Amino acid sequence: MSELHASLIDTPILAVALTLAAYLGGIHLFERMGRPSWCPAVLIGAVLTAASLWLLRYDYADYQRNVTWLTLLLGPATVALAVPLYQQRQHIFALWKPILCCLPLAAALAALYAVLIAWLLGAPPDVLASLAPKSVTAPLAMGIIEQIGGSLSLMLGGLLITGVLTTIFVSLLARLLKIDDKRLLGFALGVNGHAIGIVRAFELGPTAGAFASLGMSLTGIFTALFLPLVWRLFGL
Numbered sequence: 001m002s003e004l005h006a007s008l009i010d011t012p013i014l015a016v017a018l019t020l021a022a023y024l025g026g027i028h029l030f031e032r033m034g035r036p037s038w039c040p041a042v043l044i045g046a047v048l049t050a051a052s053l054w055l056l057r058y059d060y061a062d063y064q065r066n067v068t069w070l071t072l073l074l075g076p077a078t079v080a081l082a083v084p085l086y087q088q089r090q091h092i093f094a095l096w097k098p099i100l101c102c103l104p105l106a107a108a109l110a111a112l113y114a115v116l117i118a119w120l121l122g123a124p125p126d127v128l129a130s131l132a133p134k135s136v137t138a139p140l141a142m143g144i145i146e147q148i149g150g151s152l153s154l155m156l157g158g159l160l161i162t163g164v165l166t167t168i169f170v171s172l173l174a175r176l177l178k179i180d181d182k183r184l185l186g187f188a189l190g191v192n193g194h195a196i197g198i199v200r201a202f203e204l205g206p207t208a209g210a211f212a213s214l215g216m217s218l219t220g221i222f223t224a225l226f227l228p229l230v231w232r233l234f235g236l
Contacts, residue, residue, distance in 0.1 A: 015066035088210030110135035163196025190215025
């Protein structure tokens with residue numbers, strides 16, 4: 001039994017099977033729970049994956065190594081978001097001025113408040129670097145981490161928490177402020193909640209999904225270009 005366990009850990013079979021099973025299980029439970037915004041399927045899948053690794057005594061470093069090829073698919077999946085952007089291009093072109101005006105401030109604040117809170121709590125520089133790209137989609141955030149330093153695991157955890165909290169608070173604030181414009185809600189979800197926010201946006205409709213894709217893409221580009229420069233400028 002131990003030999004079989006060791007052989008499975010040395011190959012991608014077990015890691016990929018656990019990942020896909022957790023993903024499908026997360027979707028199933030999400031549907032059974034009535035699709036709550038506070039508990040997206042990706043969060044359920046992450047919890048199921050972590051529980052499986054703990055039960056099987058599967059070291060995270062081995063798991064991460066064996067699912068590398070799945071991680072590579074994040075790039076094509078992100079590029080595929082160009083399809084809804086193209087379908088909603090008329091709505092996007094009509095609002096290009098306000099989008100470009102608010103994007104730099106929104107993207108800067110998304111990185112600033114997390115770093116500021118962590119700094120006030122006395123977090124070391126590597127933790128600050130890990131939290132800075134928390135609102136950027138995973139493929140770009142990984143590249144940013146390589147330039148400014150930080151922990152990949154902590155950064156991915158920050159991405160997950162940020163995405164979940166974004167779906168909760170955007171939905172809550174939309175009800176409190178009586179905002180029902182799908183373009184505005186989608187853009188807010190994409191700028192702050194990256195891929196998890198996009199999933200929630202598409203539940204609101206194709207227009208919200210397209211603007212969420214736009215918000216995530218522009219935030220990622222802006223952050224990837226300017227965050228490493230700011231990091232070096234302040235000597236962090």
